Amino acid sequence: MAGEFGKPEIVEEEVDILLIGGGMGACGAAYEIGPWLDEAKKQGIDLKVKLVDKAAMDRSGAVAQGLSAINTYLGEQDPADYARMVSNDLMGITRDDLAYDLGRHVDDSVHLFEEWGLPIWKQPGDEGKALVDGGKPVRSGKWQIMINGESYKWIVAEAAKKALGTDRIQERVFIVKLVNDKNDSNRIAGAIGFSVREHKVFVYKFKACLLVAGGCVNIFRPRSVGEGTGRAWYPVWNAGSTYAMAAEAGAELTMMENRFVPARFKDGYGPVGAWFLLFKAKAVNAFGEVYMDTNKELLNDYPPYGQAAVPASCLRNHLMMKEMREGRGPIYMDTVSALGKLAETMTPKEIKHLEAEAWEDFLDMCIGQAGVWAGENIEPEKKNSELMPTEPYLLGSHSGCCGIWVSGPTDVGAPTAEEHADAGKIPSHLPSGWNWGYRSMTTVKGLFTAADGVGASGHKFSSGSHAEGRLAAKAMVQFCMDNKDHQPELADSVADLVDEIYRPVRNFLESKDYTTAIDVNPNYITPKMLQFRLQKVMDEYVAGVSTMYQTNAKMMEVAEMKLEMLKEDALKMRAKDLHELLRAWENYHRILTAEAHMKHIQFREESRYPGFYYRMDYNFVDETNWKCFVNSIYDKTTKTWNCFKRAHVDIVDKSKLFK
Numbered sequence: 001m002a003g004e005f006g007k008p009e010i011v012e013e014e015v016d017i018l019l020i021g022g023g024m025g026a027c028g029a030a031y032e033i034g035p036w037l038d039e040a041k042k043q044g045i046d047l048k049v050k051l052v053d054k055a056a057m058d059r060s061g062a063v064a065q066g067l068s069a070i071n072t073y074l075g076e077q078d079p080a081d082y083a084r085m086v087s088n089d090l091m092g093i094t095r096d097d098l099a100y101d102l103g104r105h106v107d108d109s110v111h112l113f114e115e116w117g118l119p120i121w122k123q124p125g126d127e128g129k130a131l132v133d134g135g136k137p138v139r140s141g142k143w144q145i146m147i148n149g150e151s152y153k154w155i156v157a158e159a160a161k162k163a164l165g166t167d168r169i170q171e172r173v174f175i176v177k178l179v180n181d182k183n184d185s186n187r188i189a190g191a192i193g194f195s196v197r198e199h200k201v202f203v204y205k206f207k208a209c210l211l212v213a214g215g216c217v218n219i220f221r222p223r224s225v226g227e228g229t230g231r232a233w234y235p236v237w238n239a240g241s242t243y244a245m246a247a248e249a250g251a252e253l254t255m256m257e258n259r260f261v262p263a264r265f266k267d268g269y270g271p272v273g274a275w276f277l278l279f280k281a282k283a284v285n286a287f288g289e290v291y292m293d294t295n296k297e298l299l300n301d302y303p304p305y306g307q308a309a310v311p312a313s314c315l316r317n318h319l320m321m322k323e324m325r326e327g328r329g330p331i332y333m334d335t336v337s338a339l340g341k342l343a344e345t346m347t348p349k350e351i352k353h354l355e356a357e358a359w360e361d362f363l364d365m366c367i368g369q370a371g372v373w374a375g376e377n378i379e380p381e382k383k384n385s386e387l388m389p390t391e392p393y394l395l396g397s398h399s400g401c402c403g404i405w406v407s408g409p410t411d412v413g414a415p416t417a418e419e420h421a422d423a424g425k426i427p428s429h430l431p432s433g434w435n436w437g438y439r440s441m442t443t444v445k446g447l448f449t450a451a452d453g454v455g456a457s458g459h460k461f462s463s464g465s466h467a468e469g470r471l472a473a474k475a476m477v478q479f480c481m482d483n484k485d486h487q488p489e490l491a492d493s494v495a496d497l498v499d500e501i502y503r504p505v506r507n508f509l510e511s512k513d514y515t516t517a518i519d520v521n522p523n524y525i526t527p528k529m530l531q532f533r534l535q536k537v538m539d540e541y542v543a544g545v546s547t548m549y550q551t552n553a554k555m556m557e558v559a560e561m562k563l564e565m566l567k568e569d570a571l572k573m574r575a576k577d578l579h580e581l582l583r584a585w586e587n588y589h590r591i592l593t594a595e596a597h598m599k600h601i602q603f604r605e606e607s608r609y610p611g612f613y614y615r616m617d618y619n620f621v622d623e624t625n626w627k628c629f630v631n632s633i634y635d636k637t638t639k640t641w642n643c644f645k646r647a648h649v650d651i652v653d654k655s656k657l658f659k
C-alpha cells in the first residue's frame with residue numbers, strides 16, 4: 001500500500017551485509033566487497049549486500065565539494081613512520097596497530113583513484129606517468145599530494161556504483177537506529193530508516209553491517225551565524241549518526257573527548273594545508289610576528305616537550321590562541337610574502353600559474369572561500385588573509401581521533417625487545433583487548449565501522465577512509481561466512497520503532513492548528529530551534545568559541561543539567577514534512593554525540609589537547625595518570641554513560657619522532 005505523510009508504507013528486506021553511508025568509507029567497501037563475495041560463492045555461500053545513503057552518492061559526504069589534496073599517500077615511506085606521525089599529532093594516544101595497518105594499505109586506494117580518472121599532479125618530466133608506474137607526485141607535505149579534485153567524489157562514487165551495481169544501492173534513505181538481536185543483546189540484527197523523498201520506512205535485517213555515516217558537525221554554535229548560517233568547515237550533513245547509533249547499539253566508544261578545531265581562512269573555512277606546506281607561507285599576528293617562532297617555548301609544556309619535528313595540530317592552535325587572547329590579533333596567513341618569495345625565481349608565466357593554483361586550492365574544495373576573496377577584493381599576492389580557529393568538530397579520519405573502539409589487524413603487534421631495536425619491523429601480537437578476530441569490528445558482534453567511525457587513529461583522510469572501508473568489507477564477508485547459519489532476529493517490534501520514528505510528525509499533525517503561525521506553538525519545537533539550543537549549551541559550557549575553548553567541571557555540571565532538559569524537549573520536536581523529519585533525527589544523533597563528548601571531557605581530568613580545548617581546572621597534560629584511552633559504553637535502557645580507562649601501549653618506537 002502506498003504511504004502517505006504520517007502513515008508510511010513499511011518495506012522489510014533481509015540482506016547479509018548492509019553498508020550504511022555512501023561516503024569515502026562506504027565507497028571503499030562497495031568497491032572491495034565484490035571479489036570477496038565471489039570467494040564466498042565458490043564455497044557455496046551466497047551473500048546479499050545493500051548500500052543505503054541518506055543523500056546521493058555522487059556528491060554525498062565530506063568530499064561533496066571536492067578536495068585539492070590527498071592527505072595520506074605514503075609512497076616510499078615506512079608505515080611505522082606514518083603511525084609515529086599520527087601519534088604525535090594526536091598527543092601520543094593512538095592505536096599504532098590501526099595506523100600502521102592503514103599506512104600499509106592506503107596507497108592502493110590512491111592508485112585506484114588515478115586509474116579511475118582522478119588527475120594527480122606530477123613532478124616536471126613525469127606528467128602522464130601514473131603513480132603505479134613510478135610517476136613522482138607533487139607533494140605538498142611529507143604525506144600529502146596535490147590533485148585536481150573538484151570531481152573527486154564523482155569519480156570514487158562512480159567506481160563504487162559500478163562495482164556494486166545500482167540495484168544494490170538505495171539513496172535518500174536516512175537510517176535512524178540499529179536494532180540489536182533478540183537472542184543476543186551484544187549482537188546487531190538490523191537497522192531502520194526512512195526515505196526522505198517518499199512516505200516509506202525501510203527495515204533491514206542482516207548478519208553484519210558497516211556503519212560509515214561520517215563525523216559530527218553543528219553540535220557547537222558555529223562562528224558563521226546570521227547571514228553566514230549554514231557555512232561550516234566539515235559537512236553540515238555529518239550529524240553524528242555513526243557515533244550515536246553505535247552507542248545505542250552498545251558499542252564501546254573511544255576518545256570521544258577528542259575534537260578537531262581547524263585553523264582556517266576566516267569566514268569561508270578555506271583549507272590552510274597547501275598554503276603552509278606547498279606555498280611555504282607563515283602565519284603571523286597583527287604585527288607581522290611569526291607566532292610559531294615567538295611562542296615556541298610553550299611547546300616545552302607539552303609532550304613531546306618541544307622535541308617533535310612538527311608540533312601537533314592542537315599545539316599549533318595553542319600558540320596562535322596566545323596571540324588572540326593577549327590582543328595581538330587578527331591572525332593572518334602571510335600569502336603576500338610566500339607568493340613573493342616563490343615568484344623570485346619564476347618567469348611571469350610561471351607566476352600566473354602559481355596564482356591560479358592558489359585560487360584553485362579553494363575552487364577545488366571550498367568555493368565559498370574564493371567567494372570571500374572575490375567579495376573582499378583579496379588578491380593573495382597583494383593582500384594577506386585572516387585566519388581563525390573554527391568551532392569544534394568531531395571526527396576520526398581527519399586531524400581528530402574520536403570514534404568507536406575496533407578490533408585491530410591480526411598480523412601487527414607489540415614488539416619484543418630485539419624487535420624494538422630493529423626500527424620499523426612490526427611483529428605479530430597485540431595488547432589484550434585490541435583484537436577479537438575481525439578487522440574493524442566494534443565490540444558489538446556484526447557491527448563494523450571505518451573512516452570517521454574508527455576511533456583512536458586519525459589522519460586517514462579521504463584516501464585512508466576509502467582504504468579502511470575496503471579492509472572492513474573483507475572482514476565482514478569473513479564474518480558472514482563464519483556465521484553462515486545465523487538467523488538474525490530483531491529485538492524490537494517494527495511497529496514500535498515506526499511509531500517512535502514518526503513521533504515528530506504526530507507532534508506536528510496533532511498540534512498544528514493550535515496557532516496560526518506555523519513555527520510558534522506551545523506544543524512543539526522546530527528542529528532548527530532545538531539545534532540552536534544544543535549549540536548554545538555546547539558553545540557556552542563545553543568549550544566552544546565563546547569561552548575560547550575553555551571549560552571546567554562546574555560548567556559541565558550546568559551543561560549536563562541543560563542537556564537533560566533538552567533531551568526531554570527533544571521529544572516535542574515537530575516535523576512538518578519529510579525534510580524536517582530528517583532534521584529531527586539528525587538532531588537526535590547530534591545530542592547523543594554531544595553528550596558523549598561532554599562525558600568524556602568530564603572524565604579525563606587533564607587538558608590533553610590544548611588549542612582544541614582547555615579544562616581550566618586541570619590545565620595541563622598529566623602523562624602519569626592520563627596517558628590512556630578514555631572509552632565509554634552507553635546503556636540505552638537506563639540512558640547512562642559509563643566512562644573508563646583503557647591502557648595505552650606504544651607498539652611503534654616513538655623516539656624516531658624527535659628532532
Ligand code: SFD
Pocket residue numbers: 020021022023024025026052053054055056057060061062063067068069070071072173174175176212213214215233234235237238239241242271272273365366397398450451452453460461462463465
Ligand atoms: O583540506 C548517512 N578531508 C580531506 N581529505 C583529504 O584526503 N584531503 C583533503 O584535502 C581533506 N580536507 C578536507 C576533508 C573534508 C572536508 C569536508 C574538507 C576538507 C572541507 C577529509 C575526508 O573528506 C574525510 O576523511 C572522509 O570523507 C571521511 O569518510 P567517511 O566515509 O567517514 O565520511 P563521509 O565521506 O563524510 O561519508 C558519510 C556518508 O554517510 C552518509 N550518511 N547515510 C544513511 N543514514 C544516515 N543516518 C547517514 N548519515 C550520514 C552521508 O550521506 C555520506 O554518504 S582538508 O581539510 O585537509
Ligand code: AMP
Pocket residue numbers: 071141144262271272273274276277310313316399
Ligand atoms: P589542512 O588544510 O589544515 O586540513 O591540512 C591538510 C594537511 O596538511 C593535513 O595533513 C595537515 O595535518 C597538514 N598541515 C596543515 N598545516 C600544517 C602545518 N603548519 N605543518 C604541518 N602540517 C600541516
